[in-house]
Amino acid sequence: MSAAVPPREPSSQESPDAGVSRRGLLLGAAAGGLVAGVATGFAGGRAVAAQPTASSGDVVRLDNAVSFYGDAEQAGIRTPPQRHCVFMTFDLTTSSRTELQTLLATWSAASAQLMRGATIGQVEPSQPSAIGDDTGEAVDLDPASLTVTIGLGPRVFGDEYGLAAQKPPLLRELSQLPSEALDPSLTGGDLSVQACADDPQVAYHAVRSLARIGKKLGAASTRWTVTGFGRASAGKGQSTPRNLMGFKDGTRNIVDDADFSQFVFTGDGPDWQRDGSYQVVRKIQMRIENWDTDRVSDQNRVFGRHKLSGAPLTGTVESDTPDFSKTDASGAPVIDPTAHIRLAAHENNNGLKILRRGYNYTDGINQYGFLDAGLLFISYQKDPAQFETLQRRLGSSDALNEYISHIGSGIFFVPSAARSGTYLAQGAFA
Template identity: 40%
Template sequence: MAGAGAGSQDRTGTDGVGFSRRRLLGSAGAAGAAGLVLGAAGGSAGYAASRPDEPAALTAIGATEAMFHGKHQPGITTPLQARGHLVAFDLVPGAGRKEAAALMRRWSAVARELMAGRPSTAGGTDGPGHDTGIALDAGPSSLTVTFGFGRTFFDRTGLTGRRPAGLDPLPPFSSDQLDARRSNGDLWVQIGADDALVAFHALRAIQKEAMGAAGVRWQMNGFNRTPGATGRPMTARNLMGQIDGTGNPKPADEDFDTRIFVPSPSRASGASGAPDASQDWLAGGSYAVVRRIRMLLDDWEKLPVDRQEQVIGRRKSDGAPLSGGTETTPMDLDKAGPDGRLVIPDNAHARISSPEKNGGAAMLRRPFSYHDGISADGTPDAGLLFVCWQADPFRGFVPVQRKLDRGDALSPFLRHEASGLYAVPGGAAKGEYVGQRLLES
């Protein structure tokens, strides 16, 4: 949220998407200043009354705007959004560093405009980049667009000397049944918004701007609970009905930045002990691990609730640990019941994945649920589009997943079907595009 880009400037006229920017910001202010930064818990009352010839004031949900420019890219610490699209691209044959730079410049321009609630006209009003009108009448709706580079991107652009060690291939895990066609990719884009049409509008704009430079390798669509759907703000639930995300690192934590974001070269030394200037482009960035995790819901739902709670290690009703307290009460991993057995079983998911059992390893989980209908075997093709963020995937995701792979009680109900690892550059300063410090160095 540091830094405000051009997208945050007030405009006194109506801007072509059916609302006044001044009215939009005024409406958001009336709903509470916190809504602009954190999203509103309410905003379910719909549009305010207005004259037929006057645009209606947006609700707090529609008016909430995330900033494009800043130290970090948006979509990492942004609160969970109701709708999401994850899409990977491969550069077309013959495309290299020059074409990649031009694409990132176009993508950044589109993201900046759409996140501010303005139409996308990166290709001109009559060219391939003309706005589709899909999101007419809507505000920014917390839209974020986040860009990352896969391992193969550096081969395609002749930048292997600047490829970070954090993009080394992830090790295999026993629960992997990975589909190579839905894994990896040269470029990765995460789109999130609190309105489905706003999210789809951004997806179409990103796809259109890629034409001639990159083609879609895979795409996955997800969702979360809509802000304001619960009586109070609370941690989201996944499709198993479990509260998911309780143990996430918090931005207020003293060590949050060191766990989640890549430090500047002056703080990150290479093998010789000297600052590694080849990685300066990644300062303020992060690594995203993306996993498509199918949940075997038919099997899971056959378990009684008390057995589900033993598998997870937390109460289903409120997410509190089985050792007692509320959702945020620290787990007492040594507490035993009257029978002498551990209250939180030794193979419970919450125990095995906890930082205490993984040498302090932590990652910021920011997933979307997905449901793609019924598979050929008649079971739901549904689960989690798992996205986690960390400063180093081999100190965050990998040690935790290795531990889970060796005896997590939840593993029999999960199937990892796709995987990707991406280096996500720091945020773009005003006048910059995302990845410029890498592609124009």
């Protein structure tokens, strides 16, 4: 594992506040409580593009800060995956359009503060009877490349909030897909928050803070959550990490800007939608104790790759392109017809690609005493049908299905980044 490096001057690609600690900002934040601060717009944003940079490559820089505001997509999609992620969905508990606006404005302002490594108000107010605005557990911690990425579920665009005409054209509930065993308590949600950081406490603090704001405003309550660790996908410049099955995950993922434009970001519609993307989230449980009893040659067959090197079974190194037409001496395909990569590869799906940005998770031990763990699968695409097409195929034929179950699911539209001085999806309320 690479070690954290000492603080240094923020680079031009980062927020100018990258080097400012939460502690340093505490006094400034003491000037007003959270909601009061939001009313004045927090004056925190700058007109810079949402930064795709987190810690670069595999080097973790805990002092690195990513900007919330920008004129392209929200951070946390193209951003190379940080090491930890807390994902949470919320139910709207208000039917007031104005209260929904206030919630999005407050969440935006708070997220901008949190991503800078600042508190969202007083931790220890001077009045003995006062309640703190910020819960305090991230004080003294660096920004750790925190990204807070906020998504809007289908209900936001129902008649209730007068936003039906603003609905992103492809936003809808996902179709029923093969091999899913969805638990209603791990499914759906009107809003999503994906908080990723190189420090787990920073990520948790962000989600906790937004949950607290939702409750305080009477606008949103928590629905389901997954705490992810050990990124299970690779971004530009990163080496490929491993999932809990011990395989390198993210070898052939989207990294090129051209692919981001072609497959991930919508690229049309009003400004607040143009750099948006559809976020699909699946909680996928793994039967890891069964997996661990399988011989490694069979595990390799299941994925179509070698466990240790990550090379396709038709190659020798990880970066080799799989040869799906190659056969062995007996004429059988080297990469099995039911292998995960054969079914998912763009070569076998009319060129279709998605961005995978998943994390490992564990829920400890289940009621039967088995290890309870899996993959927090998060994908971004310009059309939810991209995910459905792949999952329909994988769900019906993937050799991996013996070892996994999709138990949770959600779909959200992640609007463009908020420009400085505005809040997320503000254009939808115009």
